[in-house]
Amino acid sequence: MPSDAVVHVVDDDLAVRKSLAFLFASDGLPVRLHESASAFLDGLDAIQPGCVLTDVRMPGLDGIELLRRLKARGLRCPVIVMTGHADVPLAVEAMKEGAVDFIEKPFNDHLLLAAVRGALARRAAASETDARTAAIRERLDSLTEREAQVLEGLVAGKANKVIAYDLGISARTVEIYRAHVMTKMQAGSLSELVRLSLAVERVAR
Template sequence: MSAEVVHVIDDDADVRQSMAFLLTAAGFTVRLHESAVAFLAVLAEARGGCVITDIRMPQMNGLELQRRLDELKAGLPVIVMTGHGDVPLAVEAMKAGAVDFIEKPFDDEVLLSAVRAALARRARESARDARTLEIQGRIKRLSEREREVLDRLVAGKANKVIAFELGISPRTVEIYRANVMTKMQADSLSELVRMALIEDRAP
């Protein structure tokens, strides 16, 4: 059974149960929710996994749910289920951040493939976020002078130029540069630059 939870949100109890049977048989852990509002009420406990939601529901529809999850930065990939004529709404949901939509009635394998793709995407994003936090931690451990040298290295400046700008000798710049490489655990200047760019793109 997968440790990742697939949250199924639909106001039709029969749909919820049939999807639970399908997903459980495929090895997924499933949680059922009768409405978007009910799901949001337990969102704090919903760590990991993905969401499959119907687009048309009372109180809050799938599009409104997607927008709310985006505002909350929930980090849960959303797959939207649509009935006949609801494709425009599904497209709006994807523009708001949903990863996929499937049209009812759908083939079982279409749904399972969408879930696998959503969970794989979440895994990639989780790994990337962990990497970003790790790099941010390394940068925070740099001294003020080391950070100044790093910023200039990333800007493509030569040691002599950095030495002139900071009022230190080129040899001292080399020492700081070596310290930065060690603290950042970078094997090359290109890797160091990639790390710094990841940190710059972090939210």
Template sequence: MSDDVIVHVIDDDLAVRQSLAFLLSSDGFAVRLHEGAGSFLDGVREPEGGCVLTDVRMPEIDGLEFLSRLRERGATIPVIVMTGHADVPLAVEAMKRGAADFIEKPFDDAVLLGAIRAVLARQERSGQVDSRAAEIQDRIAKLSERERQVLDGLIAGKPNKIIAFDLEISPRTVEIYRANVMTKMQAGSLSELVRLALRAGRNP
């Protein structure tokens, strides 16, 4: 791993910061810890490489405000948002504001490490990212009307039960449509599905 590729960890919980620092450094990443979004914004200029791993719920400056301030500065460093299950709508909103990915807690170490590597790989080939939009739009076009409705509900951050209520179908039926959408969109996770849809301009 290149020395200028640093994973910046932002979390107000010291134990979480230390645990993530151990995990990431053990996997070969250079790590820098920040106790809050404010300390990152005050102390870090735009890095040449690397990414940010941040909690979505933080005192003073939360994950959404942090993303907004980053983009106001013109910063392009990718941001991965960590979120509890109940905060998935917030994480979806974060992706609409420019987050590169989100990870639901509690997460498997391998899932987190894989997400970080994927984000860094996309950063390296950033010039090729937009070329995939047409391909993703083609996948969306192949969804049925009901599948697109379920997709729009997921992008909006709605849980299955709410999507079922809105569409007047059972939660189990939503699960079936959701599985079909994941397969047709070639998405391995909800965060990847949302990222693909937003990249293609899907914004209900």
């Protein structure tokens, strides 16, 4: 996981914030404390990536509303909610809103640390996927219109002759375009070319 990944603790209880700060710092995890969901959202633009650990019940904006607002902003940072035993139904609702896990109070330190590290690992994996997808999109954008048409035919499983017929060009010309597409997409084989194209399509859905 990235060394600069930060655990953001959102809780209106100062004692809880201090306790969690000590726990995470003792385990070598950078941590930032936020006294409310509103305070966290207000400083969101300057916040380092990582994961969020938030109480589900807080005055003003609660943990569920925080999840909804993060989702509305298109932010995919993993969120873990903290809940009392009586608030488990709320925690389930939070997971339906996108929380990756919930932790019941009083905490088991080992379980909490495992949940947080799991969330940070998930964030790191998502960031790597986003970077790969962006790189593939750049390669796709570098294709000419005709190269993109040939690629579309290849991904559809069409033979060179069929693509040539569809586009009104010769099979030899299709082979030339195909070679250009393979080079620009940095694909070593047709199967790899198809996988690259489908990876971007899945993300776009």
